[in-house]
Amino acid sequence: LAYAIHWEESIKIIIGHLYPDLLNLYGDRGNIQCMMKRCEWRGIEAETIEYQLEDEIDFSRLDIVLLGGGSDREQMLVCEKLKTIRSDFKNYVEDNGVVIAICGGYQLLGNYYMTDSGNIEGLGLVDLHTEQGRDRLIQNIVIKSELFDTPIVGFENHGGRTFINKNKPLGKVLYGSGNNGETGYEGVIYKNVIGTYLHGPLLPKNPKLCDYLISRALERRYGEIVELEPLDDTQEMEANQYIVNRFAKRGN
Numbered sequence: 704l705a706y707a708i709h710w711e712e713s714i715k716i717i718i719g720h721l722y723p724d725l726l727n728l729y730g731d732r733g734n735i736q737c738m739m740k741r742c743e744w745r746g747i748e749a750e751t752i753e754y755q756l757e758d759e760i761d762f763s764r765l766d767i768v769l770l771g772g773g774s775d776r777e778q779m780l781v782c783e784k785l786k787t788i789r790s791d792f793k794n795y796v797e798d799n800g801v802v803i804a805i806c807g808g809y810q811l812l813g814n815y816y817m818t819d820s821g822n823i824e825g826l827g828l829v830d831l832h833t834e835q836g837r838d839r840l841i842q843n844i845v846i847k848s849e850l851f852d853t854p855i856v857g858f859e860n861h862g863g864r865t866f867i868n869k870n871k872p873l874g875k876v877l878y879g880s881g882n883n884g885e886t887g888y889e890g891v892i893y894k895n896v897i898g899t900y901l902h903g904p905l906l907p908k909n910p911k912l913c914d915y916l917i918s919r920a921l922e923r924r925y926g927e928i929v930e931l932e933p934l935d936d937t938q939e940m941e942a943n944q945y946i947v948n949r950f951a952k953r954g955n
């Protein structure tokens with residue numbers, strides 16, 4: 704169990720996976736499995752609820768929300784639905800609800816995503832916007848976040864360029880393009896919301912980020928500072944380190 708908490712009752716988190724049929728590029732679902740497993744290994748119960756477009760979402764039940772990546776076409780389909788959940792989703796975010804939004808999902812957190820074939824209205828949960836660029840930014844990526852020492856590694860593939868205005872980025876780009884290929888920053892952090900262009904397997908390769916999300920969710924639900932029991936992350940760290948060495952240490 705996690706340290707620093709005296710739980711008598713069993714503890715549990717519920718993950719809401721929004722529209723997995725439409726927003727699930729590059730196996731973003733693997734991130735859910737990672738969160739579930741890292742909870743279970745510590746004796747923390749974890750459940751995932753998948754929501755389809757026609758489902759009602761009761762945000763008060765949720766501890767972590769995952770919005771995955773999608774093509775422009777799929778984002779356009781989801782966009783109409785988002786208008787109907789916007790106010791509940793916003794209340795959840797302002798109440799420190801944990802959100803991990805990836806690529807297309809990250810873009811949808813913002814005010815809009817302007818594409819060549821039209822404007823996709825976003826949720827407006829975080830003050831950011833995206834504009835389609837001429838070419839796609841496709842490559843491995845390594846970033847350094849202030850959240851922890853280990854670099855975050857992943858893969859990016861996006862046509863959109865995201866501008867986060869006055870918000871804090873998730874990290875500084877060590878290798879790759881990041882938000883827009885110009886500012887040198889990647890992703891966004893707003894309250895307990897993380898938006899990023901790094902695709903699945905984001906969390907399996909970056910267990911510290913996974914634990915960060917779980918800790919924030921437990922703190923919010925159980926109201927105490929949580930230090931999670933360490934797990935044996937030897938293999939995960941080898942995968943992470945391999946990418947850091949291969950790309951970010953080039954020329955050193």
Ligand code: GLN
Nearest residue numbers: 772773775806807862863
């Ligand atoms: N459709 C968006 C873009 O190309 C996001 C793609 C994605 O989720 N990989 O910018």
